[in-house]
Amino acid sequence: MKKIEEYAEQISRCSHCSYCQASCPVFMEDIVESVLPRNRIEVILRSVIDKSMPLSPRALEIIDRCLLCTNCTQGCSSQVPIDDIVIAARSAISMQTGGLSGVKNLVMGKMLRQRGLTALMGKAGAMVQKVGIATKDMPPLAAKTFDKFYSGTVKAEGETRGRVAYFVGCGTNFMYPDTGVATVNVLSRNGIEVIIPEGQVCCGIPSIAEGDFKSAREMIEVNVSIFSDLEVDAIVTDCTSCGMMFKEKFTKVLETADPLQEKISNLTSRVWEVTDFLNHLGLREIPGPMDSSFTYHVPCHRAWSPTVRHAPRQILTQIPGAEFRELENPERCCGAAGAFYMAHRELSEGIRAHRVQDIKDNGADLVVTQCPVCRFYIGSALKEQGTEIVHPMIMLARAYGFNGC
Amino acid sequence: MKSLHQDLIRLLSDKQVLTQPEDLMAYASDATYYYASRVPDAVVLPVTSEEVARVMKYAYEKEIPVTPRGAGSGLAGGCTPINGGIVLDMKRMNRLLEIDHDNMTAEVEAGLVHRQFTRAVERQGLFYPPDPQSAAVCTLGGNIATRAGGPRGVKYGTTGNYVLGTEVVLADGSIIKTGGKMVKQSSGYDITHLIAGSEGTLGIITRANLRLLTLPPVNNTMVISCSSLDQAAELVSAIIASGTVPAMLEFLIKLAIMVMNNYITPPLPLDYEAYLLVDVDGTARQVQEDTKKIKDICQDLGIPDLRIIEDPHEAASYWEARSKLYPLMLSIMKRVITEDITVPRNRIPDFVRGVQAIAADIAIQIGLAGHSGDGNMHPTILQPEINDEINAKAKQAIDRIIRIGLDLGGTISGEHGIGLHKQEYLEWEFGRTQVELMKRIKTAFDPKGLLNPGKIWLEGGDAE
Numbered sequence: 001m002k003k004i005e006e007y008a009e010q011i012s013r014c015s016h017c018s019y020c021q022a023s024c025p026v027f028m029e030d031i032v033e034s035v036l037p038r039n040r041i042e043v044i045l046r047s048v049i050d051k052s053m054p055l056s057p058r059a060l061e062i063i064d065r066c067l068l069c070t071n072c073t074q075g076c077s078s079q080v081p082i083d084d085i086v087i088a089a090r091s092a093i094s095m096q097t098g099g100l101s102g103v104k105n106l107v108m109g110k111m112l113r114q115r116g117l118t119a120l121m122g123k124a125g126a127m128v129q130k131v132g133i134a135t136k137d138m139p140p141l142a143a144k145t146f147d148k149f150y151s152g153t154v155k156a157e158g159e160t161r162g163r164v165a166y167f168v169g170c171g172t173n174f175m176y177p178d179t180g181v182a183t184v185n186v187l188s189r190n191g192i193e194v195i196i197p198e199g200q201v202c203c204g205i206p207s208i209a210e211g212d213f214k215s216a217r218e219m220i221e222v223n224v225s226i227f228s229d230l231e232v233d234a235i236v237t238d239c240t241s242c243g244m245m246f247k248e249k250f251t252k253v254l255e256t257a258d259p260l261q262e263k264i265s266n267l268t269s270r271v272w273e274v275t276d277f278l279n280h281l282g283l284r285e286i287p288g289p290m291d292s293s294f295t296y297h298v299p300c301h302r303a304w305s306p307t308v309r310h311a312p313r314q315i316l317t318q319i320p321g322a323e324f325r326e327l328e329n330p331e332r333c334c335g336a337a338g339a340f341y342m343a344h345r346e347l348s349e350g351i352r353a354h355r356v357q358d359i360k361d362n363g364a365d366l367v368v369t370q371c372p373v374c375r376f377y378i379g380s381a382l383k384e385q386g387t388e389i390v391h392p393m394i395m396l397a398r399a400y401g402f403n404g405c
Numbered sequence: 406m407k408s409l410h411q412d413l414i415r416l417l418s419d420k421q422v423l424t425q426p427e428d429l430m431a432y433a434s435d436a437t438y439y440y441a442s443r444v445p446d447a448v449v450l451p452v453t454s455e456e457v458a459r460v461m462k463y464a465y466e467k468e469i470p471v472t473p474r475g476a477g478s479g480l481a482g483g484c485t486p487i488n489g490g491i492v493l494d495m496k497r498m499n500r501l502l503e504i505d506h507d508n509m510t511a512e513v514e515a516g517l518v519h520r521q522f523t524r525a526v527e528r529q530g531l532f533y534p535p536d537p538q539s540a541a542v543c544t545l546g547g548n549i550a551t552r553a554g555g556p557r558g559v560k561y562g563t564t565g566n567y568v569l570g571t572e573v574v575l576a577d578g579s580i581i582k583t584g585g586k587m588v589k590q591s592s593g594y595d596i597t598h599l600i601a602g603s604e605g606t607l608g609i610i611t612r613a614n615l616r617l618l619t620l621p622p623v624n625n626t627m628v629i630s631c632s633s634l635d636q637a638a639e640l641v642s643a644i645i646a647s648g649t650v651p652a653m654l655e656f657l658i659k660l661a662i663m664v665m666n667n668y669i670t671p672p673l674p675l676d677y678e679a680y681l682l683v684d685v686d687g688t689a690r691q692v693q694e695d696t697k698k699i700k701d702i703c704q705d706l707g708i709p710d711l712r713i714i715e716d717p718h719e720a721a722s723y724w725e726a727r728s729k730l731y732p733l734m735l736s737i738m739k740r741v742i743t744e745d746i747t748v749p750r751n752r753i754p755d756f757v758r759g760v761q762a763i764a765a766d767i768a769i770q771i772g773l774a775g776h777s778g779d780g781n782m783h784p785t786i787l788q789p790e791i792n793d794e795i796n797a798k799a800k801q802a803i804d805r806i807i808r809i810g811l812d813l814g815g816t817i818s819g820e821h822g823i824g825l826h827k828q829e830y831l832e833w834e835f836g837r838t839q840v841e842l843m844k845r846i847k848t849a850f851d852p853k854g855l856l857n858p859g860k861i862w863l864e865g866g867d868a869e
Contacts, residue, residue, distance in 0.1 A: 013735075013736070015436065015731075015732045015735035015741075016434070016435075016436045016437075016438045017436050017478060017539070017731065017732040017735075018436060018476055018477050018478045018539075018542055019478070019539065019541060019542055019729070019732060021476055021478075021518075021541075021542040022518075022520070022541035022542050031450070031496050031497050031499070032423070032428070032431075032450060032494070033431035033432060033477065033494070034423065034427060034428040034431045036431060038431075039427075039430065039431035042430060042431075043427050043430075046430075047427075053426060053427070056425070056426075056427065058425045058427045058428070059427050062427055076732075077667075077729045077732030077733045077735070077736060078732055078735055078736050079736055
């Protein structure tokens, strides 16, 4: 990985135009320029890189108060990789200060590295409760994880049009196996053979958000060894954050000379978000009619594919009777950002309130989004009004008549 | 400074006062950080006019400088707190108080972000034309303080033309209301329009009444390719002289299009030296007529190419790219100094020729991208490197460009304000007598010289 010191030049490229005021959800909530990406990287430069200022509690807070949503990076005319800089700074800081807290280490490290340890998940939950995080903040855990539904190969229905390997993210495996079931069935119905390799682990993005590159590398190694040699047309994921991790961050996490780099470069060109992949290929058969309106919350981790943000709109409007209603600010962050919302409850709830208001104003029957954390976090605020939020593949699966998802 | 912190907390609240270095450094300058910067002693985040008044009363008693700040996206150093003191960050005063459809006016708080305001207005079929290119972030208070404008200046004028009234906190903490929502006002001195453009030196703008128009139903964007800068400049003058008034008429050199192509989809081929990006708006019939007129003029002048951008997404991508031109230039240059000289529109060809001659003479790269329709050209010094030699050349170029602009009957700033950057040229434009008059006005408003001191003219706030 690039050391934080190597980013000094890129930080100096910031033009101070301050246009990141229009993209940073944290700034828009706090309305104070201290947390503006422009200042956050300046704080990193002075307190982590050239050390002209001490790494004070306030500096740590400013570095910590970032969702890693990447909206600033996407909008930055000077092309400063702001999220990479924050990640590298967090890594440098965690090395200085001795790593993660116990709970985070348990969740980020052990649990996500070892799939199927549902008991451990419960244990983590209990510990999280002990340190004061309310249970309503915890994502729902599925009674039966996705890996209990499917593994191995699921044949295509009818003539085979293609063959994909399915990377199942933690969100789908532990929280929302319905997304996985829908994905497998919709792909199969569309003539695509789906391989669900055993032994896959977390993509590692929760670890890099904490600056824990060591754990991330272990996970990358496992996943790369599983996926890089498969003879498939594409590696699909239903999660935009896992996709970003595979496509953009794998190579950045590792040292340039890391022997895994070559395998990664073979792998990244074949990574697709599943809705995007299917839209690219085209539906084989138009699904059945569905008399409902829907809207689309675009996840923040979208910039790794130029078409991923269009795919749900294009594919789901092919369902006869489904009426698409564009959200106000469709790309507005929901405030969840992995586990960020647990540590910054008030901030995240403030950010979420705007998103929820947009959805209420929109009035669609159903919201779709590809991110499981957005689904959980927005969904828990939508419960009262009864609006459902699901992955686009679930909406599509229902239109094809699959029940149970 | 501990007592300052405690005093301010007593006046407002704990969460509205910042004095830690990691916070203060965020407020040390506007977008021209390279020109001047200084961390303030405290940043205050008021949410009501009364809070602003309390801070001003305190600062007046203690004789502490106060610099008001909107988004800090300015290009003249206007909100850079060069004398330290208190920065008043106005962005939390961001309420849209009223859209009065019957009177075609709105009332806003000073910290409301321009784009949030225009979106709300346009949802009701109304129109607030001033369009500074930093609209995504800049505040209406900052716009009024600088009389900000943008491409639409050619047809609709700039912020100053839309301000009907203000609420202002004076230096001693008293609050006054100027003007109102009437479109006709003829009583007393026009304090409203003295405050507009005062760059925080006369009072703190806390609220404003703004005038609205009806949203034009139809518009049409086109790109005109020209074989030379001179040809493009001649075309601008010809369009204006023909009586056609485009909503926007932007002058862009090839280099500008090159960086804008990061956002333009699909990118525009770089086959020509200069381009005009034009928008006409109004009723369908008017748009059709204006488009035809511009086409005819292009034909008469032998302009190589005119493309109408039919797809609204593609057209929007041009205007978005245009709004990001300044930071985009910085992605290929180490430093970009944007001037905003405005000349009478029939003198644009002379100005363009003059700037090119200066660039050749001094051997420095000068970009030209301007809201040419209103005569507001942005000659932009492009520095691939930062060193003493090139900095000196840049200074020399700016001096000469300003001299040419003034000789052609122009003004040194069309929309950015004077701030720190242009203060040495103020007397060139106005002469000593008028600058002295300005200083006496300043003294009348701010006898202790505490409001954004050190701006607009060189010597500071006091009349001599």
